[in-house]
Each structure stands twice: as structure tokens, then as C-alpha cells.
Amino acid sequence: MVVGIVFSLVPILTYGQSAPEDSLMEMKRSPYLLLDRGLQYRITKSINSMYNFDFETAERDFQVIAYQYPNHPLPDFLMALSYWWRIEVDITNESYDDIFLAYIDRANEKAEALFDEDPTNKEAAFFLAAGYGFEGRLKAERKSWTGAAWAGKNALKYMELSRGEEEFNPELLLGDALFNYFSVWIPDNYPLLKPVMALFPKGNKDLGLEQLEQVATNAFYTRIEAMYFLFRLYASQEKKPYEALRISSYLHEKFPNNPYFHRSYARHLYTVGRWSEAVEESGEILKRIETGMTGYESNSGRYAAFYMAQYYERIGNRDEAKYYYLKTLSYGEESESQESGYYLHSLVQLGQIALEENQKALAKDYFKKVKKYAKRKHPAHQAARDFIKKNKL
Template sequence: MMNHRLRSPCALALIWVLLFGLPLTERAEQKSAPRPTDAQQELFDALRRRAFDAFYNLDYETAQKLFQQIVEELPDHPAGYLYLATQVWVGELNRTRRLQTSIYSNPSFYSRTGETVDPQVDQQFREYIQKAIEKAKARLAQNEGDVEARYFLGAAYAVLASYEATVARQFMAALKHARRAVSEHRKVIKQQPNFVDAYLTIGAYDYIVGSLPLWVKLLAALGGIRGNKERGIKELQQAAERGKYVSDDARVVLIAIYAREKQYEKALELVRYLRDRYPRNYYFPIEEAHLLVEVGRKREGFAAFEAMLQNERFQEVGDLIRFQYAQLLAEQGYRIAALHYYRQVTEMPTASPQLVTLAHLRIGQLLDLLGRRQEAISEYQLVLDRENVFDSHRQAERYLRRPYTGNE
């Protein structure tokens, strides 16, 4: 089976926007924009800390209540609306099982197929993000030098880019908004060089552009798009080490980058730090298991997946854990074991419908590799009977015509 984990630069770009996190800033000096009183600032900081802890532990209901309270306490500040938009976006990714980075390093994700977005989710997200943009622009209209407002404006465009890329799968719109986000954050650094939180977006952008193939970089340079891998990593390390609020977000991006650069021990160190800090977040144990296999510690990686399957905290995402485990087993050549866990996904009543479709497709591919052609054909037909996920129908039709060989 093809290994799709963290290989292509375009996939890394989507990993960046997916893992952008919740942007926050320090209080900046302002001339005319209304500033919170000391009591309001103290309450804001307390609410933010509690909301972040809930958010990173995937307790979206608690996080939403706390973000709403921020809106009520500071109605003219973009923060509350930005966090509410982010909660809607990441909550939808969790529901559709798109929080795992391997989704974005699979070429199928970028296929030109229509994406059906829940209208209620889409409307709610766009209302919140538009409010955040409006609040930030209103402050900038009062004072163009308001660094905090400019940071939040860039952060809002970054989250909008993230949503367009990962939920709506509108990649050109995502690119446009991402460039606006980076532009605003470069202005922040120019105004206030020690505003290291802004290096999260800038560093990710520099790394991604610097990772592009040479011919793509040359074309990008003609359009004024330039980057540098080494500089991007250093900027992200700054954000991780010195950022007041985005240090964990920067660590998450660095995990993806270190894995891509085959610096697996560095990635493991960050994963374990975040795993211990946010014990209810399934993302970090899954990444740890994959990384253990990458460094040649297969038994430990497989044991980590088995432990997750027994962990009561992760029962709600048992479908995703089984799917990821099956994918890892298939990549390592354990086809029969992979079939077992993919089949478990298809048999779970509460499994994500999208994952079930993809599991049927993977089962068909594995059966083809095992020489069980008639069984494989049945699986491809099941895929066609279900809703199209990325390019699952196109793939199923292709492999109905000729067996999957693993060389595609």
C-alpha cells in the first residue's frame, strides 16, 4: 500500500492550515481603540486558559460556552468571535474524522470533486468569522497602528483559509485567504518585532514555499511568493519557545515538519509533551504510534494502537483509531491484519460514513493485492453504492476495470 504520510509540499500546506490552532495575542499599545479594563483583562485571560484546555482536550461544548462568555464580556473584541469560528471549524473536522494529518497527505483529498458541507455548520462558521474580521477592521479604522487588531485580522483570515481548505475543499479560496493572513502578520512583525506569536503563520509559510520543487518556486517567485525552509523552521521554533499563546500550536506544526524532514526523535519529543499536557486528545497518541514505527520500533507503535483501542477516553473515535491502525499495518506489509481492522470500521454502527466508504475502498485494494479479485470487486461496488468521498468513486471504477497493484 502507498505510504501517504507527510510527503508532498501541497499536503504540508494543508497540514499547516489544519493545525493552525487558536490564535491569541498579548495586549498591544493602542492610541484610540478601546482597551479592556484590568478586571476585564484578568477575566479574559482566565476564560482563555480554561477554554484552551477544553479545546485541546476536544471538549468542544465547554470551549464553546467559554468562548461565548468572552464575546459577552468583550463584545467589541474580535477574539471571542474568532474562537467561536475556530471551534465550529475544528469541531466539524473532528466529526468528519479529518483531524489526522494523513488525510491531507493523500492525493485523493485534492481531487476536483464537489464537497457537501452541512449548511448549518457553514452558515454558523461564516457568520462568526465575518464578525471577527469586522471587529478587527473596525479597530484598525480607529487606529491603523493597532498591532493587536492587525494580528487578529490576519488570524481570522488564516482560520478562514483553514476552513476553506479542510472542510469546503475550496483550495484557491484557501490560498487567497492564507496569503492575506501572512501579509497582515508580516506587518505585525514590522511594527513590533518581538511579537513572536505572529511567527507561527510566517514560519509555516516560509517553510512550505521553501519546500516546493525548484520549478514551482521559480514560478512562485515571479508572483512575489518567496520562502526558505531553514528560516521557516527557526521562526516556528521561536513561536514554540517564546510565544505567549501559540507555543503549542507551533509545536503541532513542528511535529508535522520534523516528521517530513525525517527528524523523528524531535517529533516524538514534541508529541509526548503535548500528549501528556492534553491527555484526552486522541491526535497525539496516534501520531506517537506512527512515529514509533518510523524510527523502527514497530512493536511499540502497534502496542500503542492496541492500548488506544482499550482506552475508554477514546471510544468515541474508535473508528478513526482502527482506520489509522489498519493504514499503518498495510503500509508495513501486514495485509491480513490491516483487513481485520478496516473491516471493523465498516461494521461499527457509529463509524463516520466517510471512513466507512474509504475503508471499503482500502479493503478492495488489499484483496486485489492478495489475489482475491472477486471479493475485491464486491468492495468496489459497495464504494459506488455509497456517497462519494474525495475521489473514491473514480478509484473504485478504475479498479473495477483492472486490479489494484500498489504501484498507482
């Protein structure tokens, strides 16, 4: 999943701040629609609705913009962004891929028409960079490396062409930041992708992280997207869990109904050992899944149930721990995530509990499942083999 991020090399239109009230009075007109202050104010509210998973409200507003600006790429791009967040909650779910790509294609076609009319149109280049960046990102997630590389190169080309408009600079910096970080990180961690990355210029990982911080602090359109990447990098690559928690806490507070931000917040609470808060948030996630709240599904349930199980195991409540480990398995199977770490670790823990309860046949079944789904070098696979050998199962 992380590999796909490199192809999101371009600014992504996300809005995390409210425009000042007096901007409505000023209604300063720009030659570019994106920089129109009145429209910025209207779009801010719509995008905030989208981030909070109120897609009905957001998309109704996007349709109004489409009616007002039928030949501009902005409305179609916003609709694509709305479907991207449906994908982001569970990246393995491909049911939204076609409609997402259809909106991206329409946005690209309209941007290309503007660009053909005027090759100096920075806004058209901006949208083409963003559109190809998103396309590349999805194709990388789907392991379509050739298509991802092609889209990534187009994104970089148009990102370069969109430079020179001072008001766009904070937003364009996100593309630079992601490229600088991942163009170094991917070859170091995925040697097989070195030939693909050889197609791109060389980046600077430390500079990329610094640029992401700048975007998260200073940008208007791309501030929230930069925060999204920062907390992921701080949590997984940079080993700065408290920084990840700080950012995910802010995002969950601002967008409390966004399931991705919600489960990330719960995860970072769990990681730093703030158990009572992690349990509270995990319980709320499970409750929202049960009530069918938009975006809350089995993938988020797998996270939340695992944190609950870990907590009850920690305090010595075996029955509750077993209950939530079984829920983790159920959610993992529903989302076809049997190779995930939480699923495998739950199997190992359930096998160990079965041994403690003198249910050797059941324990053996759990450990055999671990060996079935885990790669041989995975710690869970090693643990299962050790338990089988030690207990002569």
C-alpha cells in the first residue's frame, strides 16, 4: 500500500481551513477559478463535508459548481476526490475504481482542452498534474506498475509546467515533497522497483519531509492531505509515534465522522500506550459499524477489535480478549485481510488461549491457519511453528 504513494506526486485539492468571512465581501476575481476567493469559501465547506464523509452534501454542492462551470475540470476533479475517499477507507475494495477513474478522465479531458487553448495556462497544468498523480496512485495500489509509472511521469511533466504562478506555490510543494521522499525511500525498501524509479529524477528524502511540514503548516488547499501523509510517515517510516498521534488527533477532532482518521487516531493511541482512550475510540468504531454509519466497515472493525482484544488480554480478562480476537478474525475474513498482521496475531493469541484451556485440537487449527496465510518469514509463522513443536501438536 505504501508503494502507491510515490505516484501521488502532485498537489491534491483538499481543503482543511475555513476562509475568512470578509472574503465573501472581497470576492477578488482571479484569472484562475481555483484562486477565486468567493469560490474558495464555498468549496471549503463542501470539501469539509466530504472529509467528514457527508458525501451527499458535498456532491450536491459539486453538482452546482458543475452547472456553473461545465467546461472546467474542477467539478469533475472534486467528484473524483469524493470517490477516492471511499476507496481510501479500504484500499482493497475495487468497487469504486471505475467511477473514480471516469471522473479523473473527464477532469483531464477538460484540463487538456484548456491547455490546448493556452499552453501557458498554469491552472490547466495544475489539474493535469493532479489528475495523473491520482491515476498513478491508484494503479500503483493495483500493482499496475507500467501504468503507474506512465501516469507518474505525466504528473511530473505537468507539475513542472504549472510552476511560475506564485499563488500556486504552497500547493505545488506537496507534489515536490512526496516525490523527494518516496523516490529515495522506494528503491531502498523495494529493490525490484529500482528500474521503475530510474525513470524519475533523484529526490531528497529529508527535504521531502521538511516540505511536507511546510505544506501542513502553510498551504490552503493541500494542508490536510499533507497531514495525512505526515502521520502515516511518522507512524511507519520515521518511528515518531507521538508526532503521528498529534496529527491524527487533530484530524479526528476536525472530521469526527471520517473512519480513516478515526481508526488512525485509535491506532496511535494504542501505539503510545494510552489504553483507556484507545479502548474508548475502538468501542465507538465498533458501535458505528454495527449501526451502519457511512464508511465504517470491516477493515476499520479489524483494527478496533484487535485493540480491544489486546487491552483485555493485558488486564487478564481472557474471555473478553478471546471474544475480540474472534471479532478480529471475523472482520478480517469479511475484508479478505487474512494476511494482515492483526489477523495473524489474533490467530496466534487464540491458539495460545486454547492451549491454556487444554483445547489442543482447537489450538492446532489456529496455528495451521497461521501457517496457511502467513509468509514463512513472518513472525506469526515462526510463533505458530514454535507452539506446534513445543506442544507436540
